[in-house]
Amino acid sequence: MRMSVDRWRRALASPWQRGAVAAAAGTLPALAFPEPSLWWFAYVALVPWMLLIRSAPSGRRAAFDGWLGGAGFMLAVHHWLMPSLHVFILALALLLGLLWLPWGLLVRRLLGGSPGVGRAAAALALVPSGWLMVELVRSWENLGGPWGLLGASQWEVTPALRLASLGGVWLVSFLIVTVNTALTVLIALPVPRRAAVAGLVACVAAAGAAWAWAPLPERTGSARIALVQPGVVNGIGSREHRVERGEELTRQLAGHEVDLVVWGESSVGSDLGSRPDLERRLAALSRDVGADLLVNVDAPRSDRPGIFKSSVLVGPDGPDGQRYDKMRLVPFGEYVPLRSLLGWATSVGKAADEDRRRGASQVVMEVPGAQGLRIGPLVCFETAFPDMSRGLVRDGTGVLIAQSSTSTFQHSWAPEQHASLAALRAAETWRPMVHATLTGESAVYGPRGEPVGGRLPTDRSTAAIYDVPLAAGRSPYVRFGDWVIYASIAALAAFGTAESIRAFRRPAPGPASRPARTAHGSAARPRR
Structure with a gap:
């Protein structure tokens, strides 16, 4: 055992080997997300990384360990982007990994060396607060x-979803990092182990009390919503073939008395204003089915310059003017930042050849034939932003609708990761969420984040009907917002102030510690 420990110490003494260990340790939390979905692993996955950081010989080395670990995490949780971005994803991972530099310094400051009970106890609040700052900044x-927020790994854990209704995904992330911090203290620090055990017990007790106290949404009925998933359509004219397949599947819904039919992202490749024939076809389809269609148009608009991705509600008489233009675009996927400098990315990977335009504001739509049903559309990765779904619910949305594609990432973790976000957004807001895609996975979740019906995997081309439970009221998270973030900022500000005061009050070196001076005022040289 002693030889094994010594061998590890020698390996970690090498900057290159230590860097490789840091990067590898940072990848571990990715296993808690779909597709592996080892949700329980999230509560221990940060421990190896934190143990490494606290053993760093200097603050500079701890910051470096934080950077490489963060880069490893970003690379692991986004690895499915490699076919699109190629080597460029490595540069992005290293760039985003820089956000963990201060977190590495914080971990070493609080847990490095032989901290007392007070410092270890403070770490239980400050280390998770520092982690949330990283998640907040990278959510821009x-x-x-905010893809891969640590709390999102708990999308299928009922107690965690109930906590999300109190403080959003941020509260779940905070809980996970607190448990990891307590385990790190328990393993590495002999003096404050009682504090670590007490912290774990207090954390579990607080989470249990919050879960028991958390109110539940009030059920108010249901809506019958159909999802149309055409599947992969290849070849020349695939956009038109995709519309034709969507029409074919939608006609099968006639006579089933659905309230709304939802198509996926980019399900229509031509602006309806410039294609009156297509507009008439969709209106006739709405009449045949007896329900409005929510389609998604990815095309240059006829009434303004530029390409938009737009959710458009089509009724029996055609579009009724209710339209939502996607506001938050995927970097490189839908536009190239600083295209004049980074335009070369289009030749390296599958970056957008032409930038999409942004919408101006979110929209809540009234579905005329569905007894006052109000829907809030989100497009693609907008479902990762908790503030967008929260804003729609505050504006009166009854059902959150996500229109996505993920067809580029069919055989990866991406479709399941994306669909899982709907469970979290539903639990946060007490509103059901419908996640409709072109090629899977499509899914529906109720107002507590519970699954409704079965998922439509990536190998299905079908239409499915879901009786979606509705709910009233506002969750604590919708009412009070990101209070966990504000509390974390306050805790870190208080810690920074205390550290500054401590440094200011530290006594200056006394005369005994200064070198003796000669009669001429110069420092005396030691005799050889």
């Missing part, structure tokens, strides 16, 4: 958005 859409 121009940095790729």
Whole structure:
């Protein structure tokens, strides 16, 4: 055992080997997300990374370990982007990994060396707060958005979803990092182990009390909503073939008394204003089925310049003017940031040849033939942003609708990861969420985040009907917003202030520690 420990110490003494270990440790949390879905692993996955950081010989090395671990995590949780971005994804991972530099410093400051009970106890609140700051910054859409937030790994855990209704995904992330921190203290620090055990017990007790207290949504009925998933359509004219397949599947819904039919992202490749024939076909389809269609148009608009991705409600008389233009676009997938400098990315991977345009605001749509049903559309990775679904519910949305594609990533973790976000958004807002895709996975979740019916996997080309439960009221998260984020900022600000005061009050070196001076005022040189 002693030889094994010594061998590890020698390996970690090498900057290159230590860097490789840090990057590998950072990849571990990705296993908690779909497709592996080892949700329980999230509560221990950060421990190896944190143990490595606390053993760093200097703050600079701890920051470096934080950076490489963060890059490893970003690469692992987004690895399915490699076919599209190729080597460019490595540069993006290293760039985003820089966000974990201060987190590495924080972990070493609180857990490095032989901290006392007070410092270890403070770490239980401050280390998770630091992690949330990283998640908050990288949630900015121009940095790729909040894909892979640690709390999102708990999408199928009922107690965690109930906590999400209190504080959103942020509260779940905070809980996960707190447990990891307590386990790190328990393993590595002999003095404050009682504090670690007490912290774990307190964490479990607090989570249990919050779960028991958390209110539940009030059920108010149901809506009958159909999802149309045409599947993969290849070849020349595939856009038109996709519309034809969507029409074919939608006609099968006639006579089933559905309230709404939802098509996936980019299900229509031509603007309806410039294609009156297509507009008439969709209106006739709505009449045949007896329900409005929510389609998604990915094309240059006839009434303004540029390409938009738009959710359009089509009734028996055609589009009724209710339209939502996608606001948050995927970097490189739908536009190239600083195209004049980074336009070469289009030749390296599958970056957008032409930038999409952004919509101006979110839209809540009234479905005329569905007894006052109000829907809030989101397009593609907009479902990863908790503030967007929260805003729609505050504006009166009854059902959240996600229109997605993921057809580029058929045989990867992406379709299941994307669909799982709908469970979290539903639990946060007390509103059911319908996730309709072109090629799978499509899914529906109720107002508690519970699955409704079965998923439509990526090998299915079908239409499916779901009786979607509706709910009233506002969840605590919808009412109070990101209070967990604000509390974390306050905790870190208080810690930073205390550290500054401590440094200011630290006594200056006394005369005994200064070198003796000669009669001429110069420092005396030691005798050889």
